[in-house]
Amino acid sequence: DAMVIQxxxxxxxxxxxxxxxxxxxxxxxxxxxxxQQKSSQAPKLLFHYYDKDFNNxxxxxxxxxxxxxxxxxxxxxxxxxxxxxxxxxxxxxSAPSPPGAPTEAFFGQGTRLTVV
Amino acid sequence: GQSLEQPSEVTAVEGAxxxxxxxxxxxxxxxxxxxxxxxxxxxTFLSYNALxxxxxxxxxxxxxxxxxxxxxxxxxxxxxxxxxxxxCAVFNQAGTALIFGKGTTLSVSx
Numbered sequence: 001d002a003m004v005i006q007x008x009x010x011x012x013x014x015x016x017x018x019x020x021x022x023x024x025x026x027x028x029x030x031x032x033x034x035x036q037q038k039s040s041q042a043p044k045l046l047f048h049y050y051d052k053d054f055n056n057x058x059x060x061x062x063x064x065x066x067x068x069x070x071x072x073x074x075x076x077x078x079x080x081x082x083x084x085x086x087x088x089x090x091x092x093x094s095a096p097s098p099p100g101a102p103t104e105a106f107f108g109q110g111t112r113l114t115v116v
Numbered sequence: 117g118q119s120l121e122q123p124s125e126v127t128a129v130e131g132a133x134x135x136x137x138x139x140x141x142x143x144x145x146x147x148x149x150x151x152x153x154x155x156x157x158x159x160t161f162l163s164y165n166a167l168x169x170x171x172x173x174x175x176x177x178x179x180x181x182x183x184x185x186x187x188x189x190x191x192x193x194x195x196x197x198x199x200x201x202x203x204c205a206v207f208n209q210a211g212t213a214l215i216f217g218k219g220t221t222l223s224v225s226x
Contacts, residue, residue, distance in 0.1 A: 031212050042203060042216040043159065050212045090158060094207075094214065102207060103147065103166070105214045107158040 003027050006091050006108035013081050013115055021076040021111045023091030032074040033105065034066060035090040043090055049074060078113075086115045118142045120204050120217030127223045128194050136189045136202050136220045144209030148180050148187040151203045151216070159203060159216075162189070191222070199224045 004025045013019040025032065030051045035043035047056045049068045063085070065077040078085055088110045094102035120140045128134045140148065147166035151159040165171055165180035165187060177190040191198055204217045 033213065040221075042219045045213055045215065048213050050210075055212065092214070094212075102211060103164045104149065104161045105159075105205075107160070109158050112156075 004091060004093055004106050004108035006089075006111050008111060009109060011111055011113050013078075013113065015082065015115055016080045019078050019081055019113070021078075021089050021091075021113070023074045023076075023108055024072050025074075025091075025093045025106075026072070027093055027095070027106060028071060029093035029095040029106070030071065031094045031102070032068060033090075033092040033094075034064075034074070034076050035092065036085075037088045037090055037110075038086075046076070081113070081115045083115050086113055088112050118206050118208060118215040120206065120215070122202075122204055122217045122220050124218065125221045125223070127225070130194055130196060130224060130226050132194050132224075133190065133192045134194060134222065136191075136204075136222070138187050138189075138204035138217055140185050140187075140204070140206055140217075142185075142206050142209075145182070145185075146207050146211060148178070149205045149207075149214070150176075150178055150189045151205060152200050153203065153219075154200045162202075194224045196224050196226065198222060 007022045033048040034046045037043045046060045068074045090110045091108040092105040094105045122138045149164045150162040153159045163178040180187040201219045203219045
């Protein structure tokens with residue numbers, strides 16, 4: 001059973017048209033992440049939530065926003081997608097364990113965003 | 117901050133053994149993780165080392181030396197399906213963000 005679910009798997013959006021990607025989890029983990037991954041590159045962390053606390057990476061463009069209305073759901077909003085935002089967007093979760101750090105992150109299958 | 121270095125590409129033949137090295141610099145260290153990612157797929161967790169030494173899981177083993185800030189992933193009896201990208205990763209000091217190395221692309225040929 002899928003534990004981290006991303007919808008949709010593929011998303012096509014128009015240049016400049018706002019788009020929202022969704023992620024849900026059944027693991028009850030308190031940390032949720034959004035990564036951007038371009039072809040042949042490593043996943044790049046955009047931001048994460050620790051419970052309701054939002055943490056933005058310093059180099060994440062303002063064009064990217066996130067919402068986490070409850071433990072289970074997290075959204076990635078791209079306000080004005082540009083051609084350079086075409087990528088795979090990965091959602092992941094983790095839960096801290098003693099002595100303070102988690103050992104594993106659980107990933108969804110990703111949403112591949114195409115900007116036309 | 118965190119930085120991890122690993123080779124960009126490794127090639128091998130079926131049945132061989134390959135080692136993918138990772139060196140890291142971190143402010144605060146809990147352990148070193150390894151993830152596998154096939155083309156178009158999501159990263160999947162392979163292993164985690166918090167303590168020095170070798171952890172074995174089937175054909176895959178992972179090693180950590182905390183004093184050397186170094187680890188490796190060892191893949192034995194390579195199969196074609198092992199062709200993928202392999203990432204070493206660490207959590208940040210707060211334990212709330214997983215940071216990846218740039219990844220090693222493994223190509224297994226027959």
